[in-house]
Structures are given as C-alpha cells and as structure tokens.
Amino acid sequence: MNDGVPPQIPITYEPRLIQPPLALKQASAFSHGDIYIYDLAANSSNLIVSASNHEIKLYNPATLAIKNILKFHEANITQIKAHGDHILMSSSEDGDLVMQKMSELATKTERRKPAPSKHPLLSFDINSSEHLLAAGTELIREDANIHFFDSRGDTSTILKTYAESHSDDITNVKFHPTNPARLMTGSVDGLICQFDLSDMDEDEGLLVVSNTGTSINKIGYFGPSAEYIYCLSHIETLSLWNSDDADAVQQFGDIRGVSNPALGLTLDYAISCQYEPESGRLYLISGSNE
Template sequence: MEGMDMDVEESEPSFNSKHLKRFGLKNTIQTNFGEDYVFQIVPKDDLTSMAVSLSTNAVKLYSPETGQYFGELKGHSSTINEISFSGSTTPNVLHSCSSDGTIRAWDTRSFHQVSSVSAGPSQEIFSFSVGGSGDNLLAAGSKSQIFFWDWRTKKQIACLEESHMDDVTQVQFVPDHQNKLLSASVDGLMCIFDTRGSINDDDHLESVINVGTSIGKVGFFGGASQKLWCLTHIETLSVWDWKDARIEVNFEDARTLASDSWALDHVDYFVDCHYSGQDDRLWVIGGTSAGTLGYFPVDYKGKGSIGSPEAVLHGGHTGIVRSVLPLSGMRGGPTRTLGGVFGWTGGEDGRLCCWMPDESSDANRSWISSKLVMKSPKTRRKSRHHPY
C-alpha cells in the first residue's frame, strides 16, 4: 500500500448540486509492477474481503477496510470476465469465469481451486449466474450460447443455441424471481427465460427485448426488481420494465447529458449503475479517459434526465476506470459502513483507489471543489473514446 501526495485545494460551496458529496483519496494500492488492468472488484457479503480480477488472469484478495493484501487465486489460462462471491451458505467461495471456457470455484481461505466446470475447448465464458430452485442452477453466457449446469453434480443439463446470434455478454437470474434468467448479447437482444423443468429454446423463452445495439452491462432495481437498466457498448443508457418488455426511457445521448452537467472534461464512457433501494434512486457512473469519475443521478420517470454529479472521484486514477465498489457514504447509498470508507475503484492503470468522505481526518482533501461541477465558460473537448 502506498500513499499519494497531492496539492491541497480548498473546497468551495457548490451552488448547482445541492446533494454534492465530497470524498478524499485515502490511499492507493498498486496491484502489479507492469501494465496490467484491474477488471472487477466484488465484495464478500460480510465485507471482510474483496476480490479483484486482473488482466494477469489472476484474482487478488484484499481487506476493504484497510487495503491489506490477503492472497492470490491463480489457475485461469485466459482473461477473467466475471467474478462473484457465493451467498451465505458458502460465504468463503468465490466463482470466476474466463475466456478459457471454464467457471471455477475457489476457497478464499486456502486460495485453492475447489471445483470447476467447462463449456468445451473452443468456448469462451463471458458471464455466469447462480440461481434456480435452491440456488443449484449455474448459467453461463458464451459465443451465442447459454449453458446450464447442475452445480451440485457439475453435470451440464442444457445448452440454448437459438436465442442469440452473437456473444452473450450477460446472464443474470432475476432477484426475487430465482427461476427467471435474463440474457443479453452483442446482437442487441435481451431474453427472459423460465428455467423450471427441462430447459429448451422453444418452451422456456418468455420474452425478447430489442435494445438495438451491443449490450455491455445490465442490472435489476426497483420494487420486486421489476426495473432493468442497460448500458451498451456505444455508451447509451436505457431503463426497462422487463416483465412487460417495455422501455421506460432511452438516453441515446447519455454521455452528452452527463458531460453538460459538470465542468470537467467530456464523459467518455460509463462504468456501471448504482441503485439505492432506500430512496429509490438510480445513478449512472461515468468516467473520463484521465480517470475521473462522476455519480450522475438518473431520473427515469417521464421524459427522463441525467443530473449534475452528486459525487466526483478525482485525482486517484491516471487511466480508464473499469470497476467501482461503493461501500458507504453517499446520500441514499448503502446503509452499511466500513470504517468510514466510501468505496474502491480500479482501472487500467493497475491501481486500486480507496475513497473516504472528506470530513474524515484520514482523507486527503486535495481533489474536490465546486469547480468540478460548476459550468465552465470554456469549450469542452468532445472526444469519443471507446474503452472496451
């Protein structure tokens, strides 16, 4: 772990973002000594550990509270595309899927692999999800196919080959509807399946939603998880009611709307969305190629709008940010706190950055003022950067 020294800049009152939350950089961790990327950061349920996938085809484990390094999980022979901790029944198990065609389970106490399944020698697995009755069904998205295994026996029980025409980038069992699976693909389609019984394309495909362009990331939110946000590879954002297959709002110019609401450089890409069930609020997290992030509130009702950022994370990264792990601190954010830490970010500079509310004595207050969200009279550079 190494600190980062920065010049101190006094904060000024912000007049155009009444909810602006100021955060400071507590510390940074350099995860490697080369030019490797941080792909994804995920937390263990009890927040005693976080897993970080890297472009070295390995996963490293750290303490979210202190940044202490615990150990490394090594075994994949190609890019790790998704990682996720298991639920409360097996809290020390982490799953990972890779372009090497495997999904592996790891014991995060011993750092050893405990089981795996394979989709075949020429397959790549881009996403996975565990659900179904008793959480025993493992689904995975591959090259235009969706595989299913019984996680108890590791036996493949189905393969859907007709629903998508291109890489399946996302599969997710729907929260509160564990027999419903959503898949999303580069072909621009999202499909909803009922996974009960003997799974096949003809009888189990319930609905198809045409987004119209390659889909990068999706997430469920709202009461009974009925809403669905969708980020595409051309940086558009849309919100859907998946039960009715109905679009609620489509932000084709999402980057421009976000860019116009702060005084920093153009928003080049979106990293993720964050939802607070407590206040029923949705944010889209946008970033610049220089590594600054903004939490932009999304009004998805009526005509829809993207507002001024309510948090800005600036000064920690020097490149594109790939993953954000919020832990606490923002209005309407997660209710559990962890040593006052707001969250962690990781990116293409190989850094993990820890952020704290800047009223904390441990935070470096160097990086944020109202200048970050005030409108600037200068013309903003309208660059178009595609990080993926």
C-alpha cells in the same frame, strides 16, 4: 401511456454527489509491469481483484495486505463474484467457470465446470436459491451459448445448453433477485432475452425478447418488484424496459448528450446503474475522461 408514447421520466443532476471530496487513503500495486486490473469484488473479509496476468488476488480490505494469490485460469478472466463470505466464483476465456469455497483457498482445490469445446465464458450468475449457475459464451463460429450447471454438484456436468437465442457474444447473464426460475441475458446482438427455467426448455421457456438495437454492455433488474430492466450499451446509451414484455419504458439515447460543463457535469462513459428501493430512484454511475 398517451398514443403509445411513454411519459417522460424526470431526470436530476448531482455532479458532486459524494461530499466531502474523495481523498486517497491507501494504495497497493497489483503487480509490476504492464498489468491491467479487470474486475473487482468484495465481501466482509476480502477485496478480490482480477488482472490481465490471469491472477486473482485477495486483499485485506482494511490494510490492502495481500492474503492470497490464486491462479485458476490460463486466459483472460472475464468476471469474478463473491457470493457471500464463503464462495468465490470466476469465469474466463479459457472456458472454465470456477466455484471455490473460501475456506479451501489455501489448498487450491477448486471445482471447475468447463464449457463444451472450451468456448470462452464472458459472464455468469447464480440464482436466488443458490442451486443453479448460468454462464454465457463468446460467439464461436455460429454458436453463442448459455450453459447451466448445478452449483451443488461436484462434477463438471452441464445440465443444459441454450444455443438458439443469441447470435453474438453473450455479455450479461442475470438471474432475477427473488425468482430463482427467471433469467435474462444480454448480447452484442442487441437482444435482451428473458427465460422461465421451470422446465429448462429453451423454446418453451423464452418469454420475452427486447431488441435494443445496439450492442449491450450491461443490464440489470430494478423496481420495487424488479419489474423493470435497465440497459447500457457499448455506445453509451441508456434505455429502460418492462421485464414482462418487450416494451421500452424510456429511451434516453447517448448519455454524453446531457453533459453540462457549466454545472461541472461531464459524462464521457457509463459505468453502471444502481437502484435505491427506498426512494425508487435509479442512479446512473458515470465517469469522465478528466
């Protein structure tokens, strides 16, 4: 760095990245009426969809035929995740985190892990050793919590709760892809917190706090050793951070500012980011209102 100013990162545009243009192959209506799709997940044998009627449906990915309809939750489903081919997980504003074996879906015998006081759950993740689950809650009065569960247990016992690190809704919970004791969380309070969970002490384990200055929509690790973090905000800004300190690598500002109609490039909102290890590139996936 020169005088503390990070070097500019080269940006390239590819407004027509997908060639040839996409065409509709198959379609399936989730339900009739005013039902909204909330989240999508997939593994080798299922396309998994959650919706505003509190249902989760499993589809055959080749035919879009419905394989199963699951009713685990009594409120809005905030996240679903397919962990390999064998485990389905979901969180909800009803305060339940459900972890279900795919082989037992027909019996509807799920394992529920309810949060204390039924705080609405907004996000969750499982670590790389598959032993620890973490879930972030909505702000209720003065509490925005991170709850930890043993994913191998059959009880709903919470191992630990962190209650001091965030002061607003915890929108993201992400474990490091290879280090099972490294966790980061993002919140509407604008903070990205990173923890070492070796001894599960919140004060001792809080390693780094990065203040993005705006409500966080999505965060994720990237880089050859997952040594960097990307952050997308609710006001469509993109920033990149070092994961070992609170320094910003680059602040791109509002992504809508790079729209170039002459090139056919219109960015109205960010969807996600995707890291490509082979090239070292971080791709921003965005959408337009058109």
